[in-house]
Amino acid sequence: MHKTCRRRGESRKSETGSCAFEESAISWVLLIQQLDMKIAVEGCMHGDLDNVYATLLHLQEVEKTKIDLLICCGDFQAVRNEKDLESLNVPPKFRSMNSFWKYYSGEKVAPFPTIFIGGNHEASNYLWELYYGGWAAPDIYFLGFAGVVKFGNIRIGGLSGIYKAHDYHLGHHERVPYNERDIRSIYHVREYDVRKLMQVEEPIDIFLSHDWPVGITDHGDWQALVRRKPFFNQEIQEGTLGSKPAAQLLEKLKPTYWFSAHLHCKFAALVQHEEGAVTKFLALDKCLPGRKFLQIFEIESEPGPFEIQYDEEWLAITRKFNSILPLTTRRANLGGVRLDMQECRQWVSHRLQTRGAKPFEFVQTVPCYNPSGSVLNDSSTGNCRNPQTEAFLQFLELPYLLDNTSESRELNYSPSSFVSRGAVSFDHDSDVDEIELSEVDDAEEQEEIM
Numbered sequence: 001m002h003k004t005c006r007r008r009g010e011s012r013k014s015e016t017g018s019c020a021f022e023e024s025a026i027s028w029v030l031l032i033q034q035l036d037m038k039i040a041v042e043g044c045m046h047g048d049l050d051n052v053y054a055t056l057l058h059l060q061e062v063e064k065t066k067i068d069l070l071i072c073c074g075d076f077q078a079v080r081n082e083k084d085l086e087s088l089n090v091p092p093k094f095r096s097m098n099s100f101w102k103y104y105s106g107e108k109v110a111p112f113p114t115i116f117i118g119g120n121h122e123a124s125n126y127l128w129e130l131y132y133g134g135w136a137a138p139d140i141y142f143l144g145f146a147g148v149v150k151f152g153n154i155r156i157g158g159l160s161g162i163y164k165a166h167d168y169h170l171g172h173h174e175r176v177p178y179n180e181r182d183i184r185s186i187y188h189v190r191e192y193d194v195r196k197l198m199q200v201e202e203p204i205d206i207f208l209s210h211d212w213p214v215g216i217t218d219h220g221d222w223q224a225l226v227r228r229k230p231f232f233n234q235e236i237q238e239g240t241l242g243s244k245p246a247a248q249l250l251e252k253l254k255p256t257y258w259f260s261a262h263l264h265c266k267f268a269a270l271v272q273h274e275e276g277a278v279t280k281f282l283a284l285d286k287c288l289p290g291r292k293f294l295q296i297f298e299i300e301s302e303p304g305p306f307e308i309q310y311d312e313e314w315l316a317i318t319r320k321f322n323s324i325l326p327l328t329t330r331r332a333n334l335g336g337v338r339l340d341m342q343e344c345r346q347w348v349s350h351r352l353q354t355r356g357a358k359p360f361e362f363v364q365t366v367p368c369y370n371p372s373g374s375v376l377n378d379s380s381t382g383n384c385r386n387p388q389t390e391a392f393l394q395f396l397e398l399p400y401l402l403d404n405t406s407e408s409r410e411l412n413y414s415p416s417s418f419v420s421r422g423a424v425s426f427d428h429d430s431d432v433d434e435i436e437l438s439e440v441d442d443a444e445e446q447e448e449i450m
Helices: 049-063 100-105 124-129 191-198 222-228 230-238 244-253 312-324 341-355 387-395
Strands: 037-042 069-072 114-116 134-137 140-142 146-151 154-159 206-209 257-260 267-272 278-283 294-299 308-310
Touching (some): 049 069, 049 100, 049 294, 100 134, 134 387, 146 191, 146 312, 154 244, 191 244, 191 312, 206 244, 222 230, 312 341
Parallel strands (some): 037 069, 069 114, 114 140, 154 206, 206 257
Antiparallel strands (some): 134 140, 146 154, 146 308, 267 278
């Protein structure tokens, strides 16, 4: 049996109908002898937790196996009530409660521990409460705008949002209630969060991003991709399809696995790094019948039981960088951070030994959706302080800065202009603020949200 291990081990694919790799895709999944942890990866959730969980429970029964963890690559849509819908950047006709609220309220419980990142269609007001990461609902953990956690001995990192050059160097200036511009820019990746992830030195097993690293198509069967999605061809030829910061993180972190979503298609690639390391990349579709939105793989790990825990190195990085968290349109003074990581790691290690590494407990912060029909009567417009975030910052002895509005938030550029192009390529260097529906889906699907 062939075995290739860079860190803890590799995985083998699980042939589950539409969840299986395409034969034409690069086969990057290798067999190993010790297979301990089964992880399910899902593309764009779009709030459809009920169907995703039901699919996995069915697979468990059919294959007589046990899934240990579900990972979602964005557009999770953690909508708790009608107020959250106002911060969800989708066309009004697509604003729906879907099923997350059932897990937030406690009506339902996630059957598997779930980890997700943010995409470009989120209830951004809620995710901002959990900027550093935390439980969005019991057993459903948000990695934060950037973050690293451990699940058992598997290290999982992620970057929320999508890349837009015109917002990349700005601070996190958006505040609730979002105006028409802010409701889009709030989910645009910022240099500050990327620079924090660039400080990570210890090996990452799994990394998540919503959009693809730019240039990833060079490492897979891009011709087959273009045959399925011809409107990607121009950007692939120009080398602009994807996220530049994600490509920088891929080169720096060299994770064993990298999973993405966003473009609503399945694509596999194998990245050979100069140092001999290998990253196995997979993008997945959205949750719809007949679509390739789900993949189950097995990874070598220490024996369970497994649980989500804080990562010591990431806590140390967060503690060092928090003082320059940019909360206006001004660029962060990234050169002002001097990392004495050994001292900081020792401090964090002592704190973890004293308290433990389990995240702080989930707390409901707003009334939940009432399906009986009574509309939530909540006149509040500001963002609340989530007790999880407060406890996290107190644990690291850091001040709470997320509601700081002491400086001007006025932008110094014109609002983004939207160009209707139909099924043609996109221009990441223009002011087009997001990928339009018609640009990513087949003609018969142009009315669906990303």
